[in-house]
Amino acid sequence: MDVLANLGHGFFVALQPLNLFWCFAGVFLGTVVGVMPGLGPAATIAMLLPLTFKMPPTSALIMLAGIYYGAKYGGSTTAILLNVPGESASVVTCLDGYQMARKGRAGAALGIAAIASFIAGTVGVVALMLVAPPLAKFGLAFSSPEYFALMFLGLAMVVLLAGESLVKALLAMLVGLWIAGMGIDLFSDASRFTFGNSEMLDGVDFVIVAIGVFALSEVFANMEQREEGTVLPVPKGLRNLLPTMAELKACRFAFLNGSVVGFIIGVLPGAGSTIASFISYGIEKAVSKHPEKFGTGVPEGVAAPEGANNSETGGALVPLLTLGIPGSGTTAILLAAFVLWGLKPGPLMIQDNPELFWGLVASMYVGNVMLLVLNLPLIPLFAQILKLPVYILYPIILGISLVGVYTVSGSLFDCYMLAAFGLLGYLMRRLDYPSAPLILGLVLGDSMERALRQSLMMSQGDLSILVSRPISATMLGLAVLLLIMPLFRKFNSWRVRAIEENG
């Protein structure tokens, strides 16, 4: 019962009025920057770092962590309402969230996102508290072949994201791989597809493509019709703004799926929340009784990725706190903060600073409750934005897209690229190419190439390294299964048709 005693002590720390205040400040700020596209938690934490030097490290960590998981709550808001992903992991939420909003269920989608975030966020903390050390060891067992298999499994999800034509989905994915490959090659320092432009050396930021392909193309496509009035129906009454029991019930498995997948992928230092949300969306669709409805606004399609995104926080803190290894951009800044506070991040940190660790864990329980209480009343408020006439709403979407892209790195070149990707997104839409596979290829391409090349370097060119290890072999097997599934289905329908025509 060591854990309980420790947790009790942690709550003692977290519930001190001062720490409660900092926790609230953190989650509130986090929600705000999460709602604003482009302004990520990483930039916000960096901005606030100087302030934290005057605070005790525990309070500071409680606040900064609050920003980190608070931003993930807020990230879904613009994704659902405007089809503008607020942060990279929310891109999957756009797929079904925005469609729900179009059907007049914007409030429900926001509610489900908040509830999924709450459940998964809490599960993530529980898991962080109970299994952090053994799980960190599991994370270490993951090496390049396993990462390759994980990315490959992710790419195989393309068959689940494909619309009518699998060939078009695959082509869109390949274009995503191409965009992901732009920039400096880590292994050889060669610059690829940069067109001699130094702005391209870092490749194309994911947010630019996602906003261009999702949000801008939506606006351009709507310009064809120029409908008057409001774009999206917003039902009256608080009741209609919240999810129904039936919708929540449909999400039961999605809550669990998102929590588990998000946490496990979060533990791996080489994967991130965007991958987690894609994979949990894929799993949700694969096991669903009505997979064909995904992408048309099903609540599970919101709950799974949002859950995965939020429980990833707990997962990502595992390697950071138990080994001193940051898994993502935001945790890397937390690591730097530890150094600046005079703490020594590393495998002994929990032992040396139990108050810090257990205070943080307890504050995350408190913070998650605060976020739910903070976010649910905001839903009707946010949904009001859809009542604006379209001719006002579209310029706002364009403006937010520009700000979102510009704040990523303060480069005007990124804004020019945004225009280019807006055009690409519109053309894809017109020609019936699905956009999700493009994003999938973009997210996974870089890490997949890297993992593959690392694996082959480790094995001196022997491909069998990919299948001779149990974890990677299992995941590759699953991926192959996913890939050949539609072939069977196609064959089957073809056979049925042949029989019908003969008969």
Added chain:
Amino acid sequence: MKSWFMKGDVVSGAVLAALGVYIISEARQWNYSGPEGPGPGFFPLWYGIAMVILSIWMVVVSAVRPVAAGAKINWRGVGQALLVWLVFAVCTALLKPLGFLTVLALLTLFIVGVMYGKSLKIACAAAAGNALGFYLLFSLALNVGLPVGPLGF
């Protein structure tokens, strides 16, 4: 008679095939494998090849497929969408000389006044309101540094 999206498939397939050929030709300039293992040309070569095969497959299939009637393209609509895109692209180019808020106001003016044919009064009000809203929210409340024009906004 050919329906537009079938032609679209042929054209886009051809464009993608060309992109695939370009990727392969670039990839061939980089090492396929180096002393340490697979080189920078390794991965692009393979996805380039996959792209060429898939796009040619798509061109062939959609060229021989019998044309389904229906779905006529609304060229006027496409023209309007592309016009808005063009204006947006010009606006991004103007960010540097004019600053964000001015550009946003112009963009709003265009969409409200030209695309939706509202009166000049409404369009101007929307433009000013939008710019002011962005200024209050991003520049003032969130302290986001946006591109600034010569007049300081």
Added chain:
Amino acid sequence: MKLRTSIIMAACAAALAAAPAWAQFKPTKPVEIVVHTGPGGGADVLARFMTQLIEKENLAPVRFQVNNRDGGGGLRAMAYVAEKKGDTHTIAVFTGNWLTNPLIRSEAKFTVKDMLPVARLVLEPAVIAVKADSPFKTLKEFIDAAKKTPGSLKQSGGSQTSRDNVVRQLLMKETGANWAYISFPGGGERIAALLGGHVNMMVIEPQEAGEHIKAGGMRVIAQVADKRLAAYPNIPTIKEAGFDIPNVPQVRGIVMPAGVAPDVVAYYEDLFQRMVRTPTWRKYLDEQQFEDGFQKSAELSKFFDTFTDQMRVILKEAGTPVVR
């Protein structure tokens, strides 16, 4: 202690006496410190520590604030600084990357020659670490094993131009041994690969290794430093271990845009000289296990030349195409 105080006082007196020579320039608005990494990167942490120190010790009349211009392996920050020609309120933290990257990138528009050197601040040594249960007790054992089975041993590290790989190239050339170098984008992944037993060796910052050694996950077999670090008194440097290769420290310091008057450079040079004399700075160096690498502008300018020439030779020998 007493001696040190008197030295400091003497230095202050000297500085005061010299005051009229540089007193013309004083910053009048917040000074921007440009760094080429995102928040949390090595240069960023150093810059943030310095802003804090300058404020706490009241070393300057204005605030200093960090500006992250990450991207392009430092080229973006370099272009940003070079294009600020004549700006007296911008300085930047440079690292070895600023010197090596323009050598291999045709996209680079600027080199450090397009900026003014202000001061060199730290030299960061490194250690060579293996997993705690590794069979290799010394660097020699590792290299002998690498000779026996060429290419089968592995080292995790960063990009081709990083110090990790330069040390490897130099060692391989010196001994004729051969082992693989596996690049990982993040420091965390490099350590995870070693702790997970997926690679055999890595070059790591001494402070970072310290925590893993205490926890029993890692062991150090050699130091990449001119003389033994205080924290590792029993571990030989590479030279002491019998391998005669030049020492490659990671260097960090301050540059500023060209086109400013000499008194401006002199002001910042003096500011950092005062900064490196504070006890807080000393303590920071000790904690981080950095070496004091302070050099003034003129010496730094010479250092740029020798370092660039050295890197050009090393890169060429490693087979990396050099463009300038």
